[in-house]
Amino acid sequence: xxxxINSSIIIKSLFYAAIVVIILLGWLGNKVGLILSTGYILxxxxxxxxxxxxxxxLIDNPKKSLKSLLGLVAIVxxxxxxxFTASEESLSKIEVTEGYIKFVGGSLTLLYFIGGASVLxxxxxxxxxxxx
Numbered sequence: 328x329x330x331x332i333n334s335s336i337i338i339k340s341l342f343y344a345a346i347v348v349i350i351l352l353g354w355l356g357n358k359v360g361l362i363l364s365t366g367y368i369l370x371x372x373x374x375x376x377x378x379x380x381x382x383x384x385l386i387d388n389p390k391k392s393l394k395s396l397l398g399l400v401a402i403v404x405x406x407x408x409x410x411f412t413a414s415e416e417s418l419s420k421i422e423v424t425e426g427y428i429k430f431v432g433g434s435l436t437l438l439y440f441i442g443g444a445s446v447l448x449x450x451x452x453x454x455x456x457x458x459x
Contacts, residue, residue, distance in 0.1 A: 335380075345365065348365070349366065405440055405441075406434070409432070409433040409434075409435075410432075412433075413432030414429075414432055416428070
């Protein structure tokens with residue numbers, strides 16, 4: 328059995344076990360803080376596992392990973408452009424910082440850009456398949 332497959336089976340088993348523990352804790356009593364903390368820990372472990380496997384795959388085959396890296400760099404660049412062009416004006420009645428407003432505005436602009444690009448890619452793909 329491949330080493331990465333073996334480690335992914337172990338990680339999946341740990342996640343399933345943690346989910347069962349969270350369900351049991353929620354069923355046995357209202358321990359919201361403990362459940363949230365466990366969820367945050369699981370998200371951290373998942374993020375670490377994704378980064379670890381991505382870096383391992385990048386090291387194993389850097390040529391195939393180049394397109395993914397370029398896509399990631401493009402997304403980061405579009406977000407930075409959206410962030411620096413976002414307004415600092417708050418329309419909310421609650422007190423928030425200017426950095427938070429710019430982050431939310433930049434994230435929304437990135438969402439609009441990626442959504443529009445996805446729709447255009449789908450349309451272009453359909454047109455291309457018609458002429459094929």
